[in-house]
Structures are given as C-alpha cells and as structure tokens.
Amino acid sequence: MTGSREGRTSLSRARILAVDDHSPNLLALEATLGDLGEMVKVQSGEEALLRLLREDFALILLDVQMPGMDGFETARLIKERERSRFIPIIFLTARSRDASHVFRGYAQGAVDYVLKPFAPEILRSKVAVFVELFLKEQQLKRQEAQLRQREREALERESAYRYRLLADAMPLCVFFADAEGRLRQGNRAWCELSGLSADGVEDLWRSEAVHPEDREGAHAAWCHSVLTGESFEVQFRMRRREDGGFRWFLGRAVPERNGQGLITGWIITATDIDDPKRAGEALARANAAKDAFLAAASHELRTPLAAAKMQVQLAERKYGEVMGEGPRRALTGLNRQVDRMTKLVSDLLDVSRLLTGRLSLEQEEFDLVPLLRTSCERLQMLTSEHSLILDVPEWLPMWGDPGRIEQVVTNLVSNAVRYSPQGGTVRLRAWVEGGELALGVSDEGVGIPAEKLALIFERFGQAHGARYGGLGLGLTISQGIVAQHGGRIWAESSGIEGEGSTFQVRLPLHSGEADRELSS
Incomplete structure (x- = not known):
C-alpha cells in the first residue's frame, strides 16, 4: 500500500x-x-x-x-x-x-x-x-534538458579555459569584466607588468597602477562605455613593476553579447604604445622646431633680399646707359634670381602663417575676370614656348581677397608651365556650376601619377621630386587659401605624359543674385 x-x-x-x-x-x-x-x-x-x-x-x-x-x-x-x-x-x-x-x-x-x-x-x-x-x-x-545544460556548462568551462590560455599567450595586457563593467581578471602580461595578481584589477582605472593624471579620464571613459554599450578606447599610462616608471598604453574594450544582443561581459586590452608615442612626440617637437626655424629664417632673409633687389635696381638706373652687354645680362640674371629667392621666402612665410592660423584675408567684392586676364598676360610674358588661353564669361562677381586669389591662379598656371617642358597649351577657364564659381587650369605636360595626386598638396610634396624645381609649397598654400575662402581644390590626371593634368577649384559665389544672373 x-x-x-x-x-x-x-x-x-x-x-x-x-x-x-x-x-x-x-x-x-x-x-x-x-x-x-x-x-x-x-x-x-x-x-x-x-x-x-x-x-x-x-x-x-x-x-x-x-x-x-x-x-x-x-x-x-x-x-x-x-x-x-x-x-x-x-x-x-x-x-x-x-x-x-x-x-x-x-x-x-x-x-x-x-x-x-x-x-x-x-x-x-x-x-x-x-x-x-x-x-x-x-x-x-x-533529464534531456539537464544533460544539455551540463554539456553547455562543460563547453563553457572548456571555452573559458582555452580563452584564458589564449589571453595568457598574448604579449599585451588582457582583462575580463562582467556586464556591469566590474573588472574580474587580468592575464599573465598584466601580472608581469604590474606585479599584482590576476584578480587584482577590480578598480584598475583608479588604482596605483594607473598614472594619477590619467585615472579620472580613463575611469570616465570606461563608465561611458559600460553605460552606452559603445566600444571603449583611451590612452593612459600604467606603472611598470621593474623600475616603477610609467609607460603609455592604448586601452580598448568591446562588449560580449548573447544571442538576444544583451551584453554579458567585456574584453579589455591594453597595448604598449610608449615607444611609438614618444617617437611621435619627438617628431612633433622636431617639426615644430623646424617650422619655427623656417619662419624665423624667412623673416630674416626678407631684409637682405630687399636690399639686394634695391641695389640691382639702383645699378640698372645709374649705369644702365653706359653699361656693356655683359654686365647688363649679369644684372638681369641677378634680378631674376633675387625675384625667385623672394618668391621662395614668401612661400615659406605663407606656409608658416597657414600652420599657425595667421594667414589673413582682406576680403572685398570684385570682378574675377579682369584679375584672370591680367594674370594670364603677365604669365604669358614669362614664356614663349607655351600658349596661355583664357576662357571666361563677361564678368564673375565674387567675395574674397583679390591678392590671395591671384596667388592661387599664379601658382596653378606657373605649375602648368613648369610641368610642360615641351611647351603646349595651358588653358585657364572660369564658369559658374552648381551654385559655385569654378576655376580650371589644364596643361599638356607630364601628368601626375595616380598615387601622387594626394601627396602634391602636402608640404614639400612633389610628384616628380626636385626635377622641375620649386620647394613643393605652392599647392599647399593654394589649398590653404581656397579653404579659407570656403572652397576646395583637387587635381585630375591620367598620369600619362602628354595628357597633362587639370586642377579644379570651387569657390562660393558672393550672392544668390549673381548666381541667377550668371546661370541665365
């Protein structure tokens, strides 16, 4: 019973x-x-x-x-x-x-x-x-459900064990955190770096292991990532057990999610970036020193160049009538070299002003067409092997700095002439397109290789090295001037010699009224 x-x-x-x-x-x-x-x-x-x-x-x-x-x-x-x-x-x-x-x-x-x-x-x-x-x-x-659960737990334990082995084998610090952002464990690299145990990471961001100046910033970034579920990335310094010194690390973290997309934990890595970071800082200091030297040297060179120019002009006026052909050619060549040197110094000064944000504009409303005509006539006088063709409408009103815009045009046309050693046609066009004022300078020269199209706008960047002269600053300055006018500039080229290059500039129009009149 x-x-x-x-x-x-x-x-x-x-x-x-x-x-x-x-x-x-x-x-x-x-x-x-x-x-x-x-x-x-x-x-x-x-x-x-x-x-x-x-x-x-x-x-x-x-x-x-x-x-x-x-x-x-x-x-x-x-x-x-x-x-x-x-x-x-x-x-x-x-x-x-x-x-x-x-x-x-x-x-x-x-x-x-x-x-x-x-x-x-x-x-x-x-x-x-x-x-x-x-x-x-x-x-x-x-029983089947229990068996599956035990199998899952066994697989998870095995996976966790392998995961731990993998983390210990990595040369960078690896940490594990729960879904709430509490750090639970670090790997072998962390133990060797800090001298602490694997589980001595609970309050890592505010611990003595992190540089005092970096603790609050790293902790705030970590809290933000845990709150939002976004990836974590921050640079901070950690103390090294061997000598007590601090080294820079790049901390990154990504969340682990389950099948429903919920965060179940975090994996954090800290990669030693001390050597490249210090090298970058040293390079930045060297660049700053170089820029300061170029600016100072450019300023110092302007005075003797101006004096040399005045002496040449004085000699031409005083002795021009009695001077023989040889001395006259010498003075003419000297005058040309002084002008060339003055242009190089001026470019160095402009680059220095661009880098420090001191390249000022004196803007006004003006008609671009006369400026383009004058520039073409002046530049045509400097070459007999090239034909400069100007294609413009009757008028193009714009708001900007006429002197700086002329500088851009001069740089682009001079480059077109310089990189067309066999001569040919250089075409300067201006028109209105899509609510913008468009400029285009094209040539029939050596062209620009595709991989150098971006390089040519960098400081001292030259598609063909020093073969055609110049310091490689003209396009950098032109890009800075165009950007300050709210525009953009780029180059187009097949890279095939004889097909040349085309430089495109887009500038905002002065007013909607001008846009409508020019487009009609």
Missing part, C-alpha cells in the same frame, strides 16, 4: 482534461480518477479547445454526445493543432455501441473507446497507463 501511495503521489502532477456536458458525469470522473492527477473539467468542445490553446494535459476524456460541437468534431480540431495533436484521447459514450461508431472514434485519433456505464477500475487502469507515460516523457525531457 505504501508503494501505491508513493506512485500516486508521483503521478499527481499530471493534468487530465475531462469534457462532458453533464456535470454529474464530470463529478463521477473526478471521484474515480482524482488521485491520478489534477482534473480539469469543462462542459463543451469549445471550452476544451480554449483550454488546450494555453495549457498542456496528459490525457483527454471526451464525451461523444454533446450539443453543438460533438466529441468527434472536437477531436478532429484537437488533432489539427500542433500543440495538442499528440495528446491521447479516450472517448466516453453511453449510446452507440455498433462497430462503425467505434471505428469512427478511432479514425478521429482516439486511443481508446470506453462505453458507459464504465467499470471504475478498468477506466482507472487505462488512464493510469497514459498518465504514467506522460510523466515518464516529462521526466525524460527534464
């Missing part, structure tokens, strides 16, 4: 759905089967279908003769649903005993067909079999 009670207790969690339109029949079923499981009683097929939508049952006891939806129709609908199609159904009926009626019940998916009045012990034995099968199935499912 004790064993029987224990068996019934183990079966008490099964739920049995009883469907009958007569309440006394339901009470009789509950009295007979109540100790085998939890009885759920409904009085119609419709109500049974509703319960089956949201609940699971070990067995369905279904009366055949019911008003409205009978037992056969109810069974058919139960078997059509994915959730309930495998629940066993036992039909109960007191009316039809013929074979065709019984076969119809089995055809609707019934596992048994019990005639009323039924013998309680027979019905109990039938129900007990299906309840026990249901509980065994549930037990197997739980």
Whole structure:
C-alpha cells in the first residue's frame, strides 16, 4: 500500500482534461480518477479547445454526445493543432455501441473507446497507463534538458579555459569584466607588468597602477562605455613593476553579447604604445622646431633680399646707359634670381602663417575676370614656348581677397608651365556650376601619377621630386587659401605624359543674385 501511495503521489502532477456536458458525469470522473492527477473539467468542445490553446494535459476524456460541437468534431480540431495533436484521447459514450461508431472514434485519433456505464477500475487502469507515460516523457525531457545544460556548462568551462590560455599567450595586457563593467581578471602580461595578481584589477582605472593624471579620464571613459554599450578606447599610462616608471598604453574594450544582443561581459586590452608615442612626440617637437626655424629664417632673409633687389635696381638706373652687354645680362640674371629667392621666402612665410592660423584675408567684392586676364598676360610674358588661353564669361562677381586669389591662379598656371617642358597649351577657364564659381587650369605636360595626386598638396610634396624645381609649397598654400575662402581644390590626371593634368577649384559665389544672373 505504501508503494501505491508513493506512485500516486508521483503521478499527481499530471493534468487530465475531462469534457462532458453533464456535470454529474464530470463529478463521477473526478471521484474515480482524482488521485491520478489534477482534473480539469469543462462542459463543451469549445471550452476544451480554449483550454488546450494555453495549457498542456496528459490525457483527454471526451464525451461523444454533446450539443453543438460533438466529441468527434472536437477531436478532429484537437488533432489539427500542433500543440495538442499528440495528446491521447479516450472517448466516453453511453449510446452507440455498433462497430462503425467505434471505428469512427478511432479514425478521429482516439486511443481508446470506453462505453458507459464504465467499470471504475478498468477506466482507472487505462488512464493510469497514459498518465504514467506522460510523466515518464516529462521526466525524460527534464533529464534531456539537464544533460544539455551540463554539456553547455562543460563547453563553457572548456571555452573559458582555452580563452584564458589564449589571453595568457598574448604579449599585451588582457582583462575580463562582467556586464556591469566590474573588472574580474587580468592575464599573465598584466601580472608581469604590474606585479599584482590576476584578480587584482577590480578598480584598475583608479588604482596605483594607473598614472594619477590619467585615472579620472580613463575611469570616465570606461563608465561611458559600460553605460552606452559603445566600444571603449583611451590612452593612459600604467606603472611598470621593474623600475616603477610609467609607460603609455592604448586601452580598448568591446562588449560580449548573447544571442538576444544583451551584453554579458567585456574584453579589455591594453597595448604598449610608449615607444611609438614618444617617437611621435619627438617628431612633433622636431617639426615644430623646424617650422619655427623656417619662419624665423624667412623673416630674416626678407631684409637682405630687399636690399639686394634695391641695389640691382639702383645699378640698372645709374649705369644702365653706359653699361656693356655683359654686365647688363649679369644684372638681369641677378634680378631674376633675387625675384625667385623672394618668391621662395614668401612661400615659406605663407606656409608658416597657414600652420599657425595667421594667414589673413582682406576680403572685398570684385570682378574675377579682369584679375584672370591680367594674370594670364603677365604669365604669358614669362614664356614663349607655351600658349596661355583664357576662357571666361563677361564678368564673375565674387567675395574674397583679390591678392590671395591671384596667388592661387599664379601658382596653378606657373605649375602648368613648369610641368610642360615641351611647351603646349595651358588653358585657364572660369564658369559658374552648381551654385559655385569654378576655376580650371589644364596643361599638356607630364601628368601626375595616380598615387601622387594626394601627396602634391602636402608640404614639400612633389610628384616628380626636385626635377622641375620649386620647394613643393605652392599647392599647399593654394589649398590653404581656397579653404579659407570656403572652397576646395583637387587635381585630375591620367598620369600619362602628354595628357597633362587639370586642377579644379570651387569657390562660393558672393550672392544668390549673381548666381541667377550668371546661370541665365
């Protein structure tokens, strides 16, 4: 008897759905089967279908003769649903005993067909079999789930172990944090660097391991990443155990996410960047010193160059009539070299002003066309091997610094002439396009290799080295002037000798009215 009670207790969690339109029949079923499981009683097929939508049952006891939806129709609908199609159904009926009626019940998916009045012990034995099968199935499912969980945990432990080995093998510091951003563990590189244990990282950003000047900044950046889920990147200094000195590190962190996209942890790395950072700082200081020297030297050179220019001009005026051809050519050559040197010094000064943000503009409204004509005429006088063609409309009003715009035009046209050693045509165009004032300077020279198109706008950048002269500053200065006018400049070239290059400039128009008039 004790064993029987224990068996019934183990079966008490099964739920049995009883469907009958007569309440006394339901009470009789509950009295007979109540100790085998939890009885759920409904009085119609419709109500049974509703319960089956949201609940699971070990067995369905279904009366055949019911008003409205009978037992056969109810069974058919139960078997059509994915959730309930495998629940066993036992039909109960007191009316039809013929074979065709019984076969119809089995055809609707019934596992048994019990005639009323039924013998309680027979019905109990039938129900007990299906309840026990249901509980065994549930037990197997739980065991399967537990097995899968143990397998997952074993895989996670193995993965964590391999992950740890990988982290320890890396030459940079690696840290692990939980979803809330609390650092839990560091790798071997961290232990060797700091002399601390692997788990001595809980408050890393505010610890003695981090330079005092960097603690709050690193901690604030870390808190922001944890709060927003964004990647973390910050430079900070950490103390080295060997000598107590600090070295620069680049800290980066990415979140680990589960299948639903939720953050489950963080992986942080700290890469030693001390050597390249200090080299970069030294290079920056050297560049600053070089720029300061160039600026100072340029200023100092202007005075003797101006004096030399005045002396040449004075000699030409005083002795020009009595001077022989040789001395006259010498003075002319000297004058040309002084002008060239003055131009180089002026370029160095302009670059220095650009770097320090002191390249000022004296802006006014003016017509660009006369400026372009004058520039072309002046530059044409300096070369007999090139034909300078100007293609412009009647007028082009703009707002800017005429002197600086002329400097840009002179640089572009001079470059076109310089890099067309075989002569040819240099075309200067100006027009209105897309609400902007457009300038284009094209030549038939040596062209620019594709990989050098970006280099030529850098300081001292030259597509062909020093072969064609110049310091490589003209385009840098032109780019700075155009940018200060709110415009842009770029080069286009196939890189094939003889096809030349085209430099494009776009500048904002002075007013919408000018844009409309020029476009009409």
